[in-house]
Amino acid sequence: MTHRILILGGTTEARQLAGTLAARAGLAITLSLAGRTESPVAQGVPVRTGGFGGAEGLAAYLGEAGIHLLIDATHPYAARISANAAEAARQAGVPIIALRRPGWEQVEGDRWMLVDTVADAVTALGPPSRRVFLALGRQEVAAFEAAPRHHYLVRSVDPVEPRLAVPDATYLLARGPFREADERALLESHRIDAVVSKNSGGEATYGKIAAARTLGLEVVMIRRPALSDVTSAETVEALAAMVDHFLEPAAERGV
Known part of the structure; x- marks a missing residue:
């Protein structure tokens, strides 16, 4: 079966992750961009631009599009989008994982x-x-x-x-x-x-x-805002390695 993954993007890592996952057999990737950048870099996967209408709208989309996994790879300061993503995943019964790059650490001389x-x-x-x-x-x-x-x-x-x-x-x-x-x-x-x-x-x-x-x-x-408490990884490689595990429940349900 083909597993459909929606990536909420806006970061360089989101594009890299989309490319990494799109190369795998059995995965159909859609990258969602908020539309704040007028001329985004070409992504190489199907792209959806614009908002969903809050958590409820995103939850409805997850169901209508038959999404098996939601990945939050938005900017570290997109706290509202991350909160909506977590709530939408809960409402739709879809697993969610987040890609959250670590922040910079202050060093001597800063x-x-x-x-x-x-x-x-x-x-x-x-x-x-x-x-x-x-x-x-x-x-x-x-x-x-x-x-x-x-x-x-x-x-x-x-x-x-x-x-x-x-x-x-x-x-x-x-x-x-x-x-x-x-x-x-x-x-x-x-x-x-x-x-x-x-x-x-x-x-x-x-x-x-x-x-x-x-x-x-x-x-x-x-400072960074507090983000929703969902399972996360710090790198594209680490998150890509987690994807199969989060898709197993969907496969078991025959979704």
């Missing part, structure tokens, strides 16, 4: 200021005018309009529209991975003195953190 939210990061920049690199998604940068005294360097995959209502901002369009040497050159050329980042983990975007450490710059690091 100057991190840990905060809980983007709003807290705005406050953490302090009263004096600073030159700030916003290494965030385009959905989050609008919060920094509350602190128009700073100069902002904003890098995003897609254009920030509308642009920030601040007097001094520079915009860059780029897609990672970003090398440390290039990140250091970027920070130096724009005379950045503070970096605002989420603790996304992984190697693709760690370059800016390493570069900030080398240059002695402060990093305002937004």
Whole structure:
């Protein structure tokens, strides 16, 4: 029989996982993207774009599409989507596993200021005018309009529209991975003195953190949110090795 797997994606690892599983016989993979990136990288498997309508909508889709396994490979900060996925799996009676890359660990030389939210990061920049690199998604940068005294360097995959209502901002369009040497050159050329980042983990975007450490710059690091408690793996390889086990109940039921 063919087992149908739905991967909730949005990360590089989600695409890698989809490719790894699609190469196996007996598996039909669908990758779901939230649609926040206007020009996503080609995936190599069938792609569904857009939301489901909360946990209830996702649960209905799981049943209608005959999904045997749900994999949450969303961004570490997509807490609401992860919560909806866990609830939808419960409602639909479908097993769920999550791919959760480990966060970055602070090492000697790092100057991190840990905060809980983007709003807290705005406050953490302090009263004096600073030159700030916003290494965030385009959905989050609008919060920094509350602190128009700073100069902002904003890098995003897609254009920030509308642009920030601040007097001094520079915009860059780029897609990672970003090398440390290039990140250091970027920070130096724009005379950045503070970096605002989420603790996304992984190697693709760690370059800016390493570069900030080398240059002695402060990093305002937004902590990860609490995520739903489901079985998880930290790497594509580890999760791929778990898939057969989670599909066994479906096979036993003859689904």
